[in-house]
Amino acid sequence: MADDGTDARTAVMGRIRRHLKVSDGPEDEARRAAVRSRLERHARNLVPARADGDDAHRLALFKTMLERADATVTEVATPDEVPQAVAEFLRNHNLPFQIRTGADTALAALPWDRVPTLEIGHGAAEASDQASLSHAFAGIAETGTLALHSGQDNPTSLNFLPENHVVMVDADRIVGTYEDVWDRLREVFGEGIMPRALNMVTGPSRTGDIEQRLFLGAHGPKRVHVIIAGSGKAR
């Protein structure tokens, strides 16, 4: 099988080069240099101006866009208020007082004793879980998008399996654009390296597959609730 694969690779590459009328030789150095430079510079292309502005503008835009994408939002002045906000969400929707989360240290450090009846499970999502809690890597103002990456802190299945997805976003992690997330990711993971999964989530799951009518909660969560923590603003 390996031989076949190698043959196929050689053949496809050969076809591409033949049709592009290029070679793989030293005279190809200019093309290679162009590619190297583009990959190393990873320059921004045109970026919409929508998210330009100060923190307050980004926060306001983030909230507007979240709601437009059918997510719900709560703001709390400090992270310490997140446990109550989680409890409130569960109560409002008549959900069991249980939530699953990963090994995120910021979430673990929250004063959960303020909601003593809340049962917290840890690890990857299980089919019976009704609600999960994630800590977002970033919030993106331009479209109200959450950026979450895989790892033991925030397992990917938490974003998709339970019907209710609660996400905490630190106010100082709300960026303007997708490109801002790439800059932050490169700082954390290094150049050219991505986490196994980077999920950009914009509102709950939805489908329009039956007669073009829109319904929320197709296979992923029916509800996405975002708690913005640390904006200094009380609920």
Add this chain to the structure above:
Amino acid sequence: MVQSTAHSFKDNAREALGDAQLQRALSNVPKGFIDKRAKARDGLPEFDALRDAGRDIKNHTLAHLDLYLETYERKVAESGGVVHWARTAEEARNAILDICRERGARTVTKGKSMVSEEIGLNDALEAADIEPVETDLGEYIIQLRHETPSHIIAPAVHLSKDQVEESFREAHTELPADRDLTEPVSLLHEARQILRQKYLDADIGITGANFLIAETGTSIIVTNEGNGDLTQTLPKVHIVLATIEKVVPTLEDVSTILRILARSATGQEFSSYTTFSTGPRRADDPDGPEEYHVILLDNGRADVLGTEFQEMLRCIRCGACLNHCPIYHAVGGHAYGWVYSGPIGAVLDPALIGVEEAGSLPNASTFCGRCEEVCPMRIPLPKMMRHWREREFEKHLSPASVRTGLGLWAFMARRPGLYRAATRLAMGALKALSGGRGRLSSVPLAGGWTRYRDLPAPQGKTFQALWRERQHG
């Protein structure tokens, strides 16, 4: 590859026009998609400039495709994934079947993938005693009905709610027969419930890829339902099926294109889920697949490079050209007879399965130009359809009557004096024939037109005569 009936496009189209149910379902297409796209476009002042940027990114990538693929492959390997190259549909199927057999897979869940339709993957899996389960709601519906998708992003757009209900009752026999399925949302809940267990049981998850990123060795899927993510997160093995032209250089480049994808497709600012996957589960990951494979398929794409059709490889499968096409609105996707329908199908299908088979698809176009107007990647679709018509003509594939007619027209067009005299004469004759009613219910040699509607009779002078008057006046 999947069987084509593109050669009988004319008959398919005639049948589609007479199908009342289909016509009702198709009336949802313009209603649903056109306004939403227009709204999304108007909400982003940079929209058209982003289209230019997207076009430039893809042009650059295609000109350096060999090098970006090399980089992509290296980065996938560095993240612990495996790239399998495939020249043909058969090689891609075999690569997937080999992985399935080695893992002893019995059930495979699938995210939506047009390429998997292109290579006829479900039939191949079934023949190997492996159950493929489509998890996108639209794909699941058509799988139950043993149909093919009729639209790139809305595979079941040709069906009514009643047809879906009928299929569910037939397939889900374990559920109570008297359950209420009158509301579409109850159909959704039923599918959700059934498929949930399938995700958990599956041995392997197969998805397509909207993009591949060379910089990081990442594959991207863009979805709204979340089915693609459950498909690729829960099973032990994730197989990505992608074609060579899906590669883009950097995260920044893909961001630019993502900004125009959802807006063009469904009118959303951004799809619910845009997922970047890079390799298998890492050491401290509590979930995610243990293996990550990419099947990198050519299947005719490389041969399009360097030809007048190269620009079609910029396509990002948003479906906007279908949504805005009067021909697609009239006949739906199945009439096209192969995997890709609408204007992009009319340029892609002849390239992938041959002009002999699919040469009649570009002939349906009225060249109204709406497809090019809305294409986020600025693919000159009408121009390419014209190129295919020329190819078809050169290959002597068009009917004798068409060839004779065109030959006659060419003879006249080269002789302006004769042309003017003849058109003047013809106009007079047609006007006389109409007997002052302003329309003609039958015209010699134009039965194909007048059988279905009247031909407006010429009024006044010829275009050329009017033009001359204007120039001098």
